Amino acid sequence: MTRHLGERLSALIDGELSDAQRERVLAHLAKCDDCRQEAAALRLLKRRMHSLGEAAAADALTWRLLALARASGPGQPVDQVTAARRRHAWSLVAAGVVTAGLGLAAAVFVAGGDKPAGPRVVPAVDVFMVQHAITTGQVPVQPPSPTPVP
Amino acid sequence: MELRSFPASGMSPGTDPGALRLITTAVVVGLVMSGVALASGWGLVTGGPAAQAPAAGPPSPAQEAGLKLLSEAARACRSISYQGVEMAWWGPGGGDTSVVDVWHQPGGQALTRAPEVAGAPLAWPDQPHRLVPSPGSGGLNLDEAGVLGMSARLVSLLAANYVVAVAGRGQVAGRPARIVTVRRRGGGPAAWFWLDSATSLPLRKEMFDARAHLISNIAFAEVTIGRGAMSSEPGGAEQAWHTTLAPSQLARLRAQGWPLPGPLPGHLTLIGAKQSGTPTGPVVDLDYSDGLSVVSVFVQRGYLPPSLSGWSRVALDGHRVYANDPDDLCFAWSAGGFVYTVIAAAPQQTVGQVVVALPHDDGPGWLSRMRHGLHRLLSWILP
Numbered sequence: 001m002t003r004h005l006g007e008r009l010s011a012l013i014d015g016e017l018s019d020a021q022r023e024r025v026l027a028h029l030a031k032c033d034d035c036r037q038e039a040a041a042l043r044l045l046k047r048r049m050h051s052l053g054e055a056a057a058a059d060a061l062t063w064r065l066l067a068l069a070r071a072s073g074p075g076q077p078v079d080q081v082t083a084a085r086r087r088h089a090w091s092l093v094a095a096g097v098v099t100a101g102l103g104l105a106a107a108v109f110v111a112g113g114d115k116p117a118g119p120r121v122v123p124a125v126d127v128f129m130v131q132h133a134i135t136t137g138q139v140p141v142q143p144p145s146p147t148p149v150p
Numbered sequence: 151m152e153l154r155s156f157p158a159s160g161m162s163p164g165t166d167p168g169a170l171r172l173i174t175t176a177v178v179v180g181l182v183m184s185g186v187a188l189a190s191g192w193g194l195v196t197g198g199p200a201a202q203a204p205a206a207g208p209p210s211p212a213q214e215a216g217l218k219l220l221s222e223a224a225r226a227c228r229s230i231s232y233q234g235v236e237m238a239w240w241g242p243g244g245g246d247t248s249v250v251d252v253w254h255q256p257g258g259q260a261l262t263r264a265p266e267v268a269g270a271p272l273a274w275p276d277q278p279h280r281l282v283p284s285p286g287s288g289g290l291n292l293d294e295a296g297v298l299g300m301s302a303r304l305v306s307l308l309a310a311n312y313v314v315a316v317a318g319r320g321q322v323a324g325r326p327a328r329i330v331t332v333r334r335r336g337g338g339p340a341a342w343f344w345l346d347s348a349t350s351l352p353l354r355k356e357m358f359d360a361r362a363h364l365i366s367n368i369a370f371a372e373v374t375i376g377r378g379a380m381s382s383e384p385g386g387a388e389q390a391w392h393t394t395l396a397p398s399q400l401a402r403l404r405a406q407g408w409p410l411p412g413p414l415p416g417h418l419t420l421i422g423a424k425q426s427g428t429p430t431g432p433v434v435d436l437d438y439s440d441g442l443s444v445v446s447v448f449v450q451r452g453y454l455p456p457s458l459s460g461w462s463r464v465a466l467d468g469h470r471v472y473a474n475d476p477d478d479l480c481f482a483w484s485a486g487g488f489v490y491t492v493i494a495a496a497p498q499q500t501v502g503q504v505v506v507a508l509p510h511d512d513g514p515g516w517l518s519r520m521r522h523g524l525h526r527l528l529s530w531i532l533p
Contacts, residue, residue: 105520112523117487119430121452125480125491128435128448131391132493133262135422135437136444 004028005035013042209309216314216330217305220343222350224302230349231255234323234373236262240366240479252370298343298352298368303421308332308441311417312340320344322353323370332442338362341442349375357442359497366495391435395423403434409488410449414438415503416496418445438504443496445504453484466502469510485511 005028011017012025029036209217232254239247254260308314317331327344334340339362344354354369395403400423404410412420418438425434433450454472457463461472461482471483479501482491486509494501 108520108523108527110523111526112519112521118452120455121430121450121484121489122455122458123448123450123482123489123491124428124433125474125482125493128446128491128493129480131424131426131435131448132437132444132446132495135435135446136495 004032005038009035009039009042013039013046212315213309213313215316216332217309219316219328219330219345219350220300220305220308220314221302223343223345223352224300224305226346226350227254227260227300227352229256230351230375231377232351232373232375234370236368237371238366238368249371298355300352304439304441306441307419307421307439311335311440312442317342319347322346323373325353325373325375327353334360344369346375351375357497360499365497391424391426393425395425395434399423408434408449409486409509410434410436411447411508414445415507416440416443416500418443418500418504440500443494443500445492445494445496445501447504447508448491448493450489451487452489453487454482454489458482467506469506471505471510481505483510485509 005012005025008017008021008025012022017025029039232252234252236250236252237247238250250262252260252262313333313335315331315333317329320327320329322344326347328347330343330345331339332341332343338360339358341358342354342356343352345351346353351373353373354367356364356368357366359365400410410423414420417440419440420436421439422437423434424437425432427433428450431451433448436447436449438445438447458472461474463470464473465471466481469483471481474480479494479496479498480492481501482489483505484490488509490508492501492505492508494504496504
């Protein structure tokens with residue numbers, strides 16, 4: 001039974017074999033079609049992988065990324081984002097504290113007010129005017145009688 | 151002057167008994183004087199005008215003559231019979247006029263009633279006016295004060311607060327009259343009285359404000375004096391409230407928290423207090439006068455609605471009150487659980503002084519309110 005090269009093919013293509021090992025591998029390839037086909041497939045795959053690794057990004061994408069890098073400044077983009085987030089959080093906390101304080105002050109102010117005591121009264125000015133005239137002996141004119149506005 | 155200090159533990163041995171009596175007397179006199187001053191300040195002493203009368207020297211002959219005539223007029227108001235038509239004009243707000251029929255029998259009270267004939271049969275020839283209905287169309291039974299507000303009590307107050315003199319002669323309703331002038335101690339005219347030459351009955355009265363502007367003119371347009379004067383006397387006229395409050399009753403009400411002041415600014419002395427009932431509780435009528443002006447203050451428990459139709463809200467020295475336009479002789483407001491209604495026959499300046507002197511709710515200040523609110527909230531949280 002013929003033994004094929006197996007992993008030694010990969011080592012051959014990657015140039016990792018010693019001279020003696022490469023001579024023995026090449027001697028086997030000369031008389032084994034299967035290993036020659038496998039070696040050709042591995043070389044093709046390696047070329048394609050290499051070509052993918054050298055692919056460049058599109059120019060537009062490159063310029064956008066460079067612009068972003070310039071805007072955030074050299075070397076600190078992560079710190080500034082964190083600081084902005086902290087400022088936003090403090091603003092929220094301050095707004096909450098101020099709102100709560102105003103609410104508490106309003107509650108205290110309202111609670112400090114007194115409800116009018118006694119009944120709601122509309123003075124009987126007509127009657128009072130009569131008593132005033134009787135008392136003084138002078139005849140004053142009649143003022144308009146007050147009526148509550150609904 | 152030498153200053154000496156004494157032991158705080160009391161009298162030292164050897165203190166002069168004479169000096170001790172002197173000190174004790176001074177302390178007692180001081181306490182009594184303080185008590186009188188406090189009582190006056192709280193309105194517990196409402197006696198005569200002397201408590202607040204401006205300093206005045208002995209009356210001059212002219213003053214004595216004028217006061218003699220006014221005293222005779224006060225007596226005439228009660229002792230003779232008369233009937234007539236009386237017109238009242240109040241000018242501050244543009245000249246409102248009311249007309250009433252007047253009757254009086256000796257020893258009784260004067261009666262007034264709106265004339266049965268509609269319209270204005272009489273008019274002031276020289277003053278703009280509009281005719282308005284007089285109060286108590288069913289008739290009024292005037293109190294102690296007689297016609298034109300003349301009474302012995304008011305004459306005594308007038309003597310204490312004004313300078314009176316006889317000025318000359320005139321004529322009212324076809325009758326000859328003597329004129330008595332009343333001037334302020336500062337100098338300006340306060341009032342003129344026309345007194346019937348034959349009987350001294352007051353026939354006309356003009357009042358002036360502090361700027362010598364005429365503010366009221368009340369006079370008989372027609373009058374019949376003596377026998378035969380009484381005809382068509384009205385029946386069922388409205389009476390003064392029967393419950394007269396004595397000083398002790400006023401003191402009791404004050405102790406219960408009623409704000410019932412004694413004297414008021416403008417040399418206004420409390421001349422009477424009455425009480426009546428209303429659907430919302432009792433109302434107290436306090437009447438003040440300086441002998442010429444009369445101001446009635448009605449006090450009752452409760453509070454006013456937020457707005458009253460037909461009245462306007464005005465500010466008097468920073469206090470917001472309701473006023474009836476255009477005369478500003480009637481004000482109403484509530485404060486401290488009481489409603490005050492002031493009705494005056496007085497110069498606007500005097501009325502303004504009275505309104506300002508009475509209690510007002512102008513807020514205890516935001517700091518006090520916050521402190522009160524904080525206490526209240528804490529009491530709710532930590533009962």
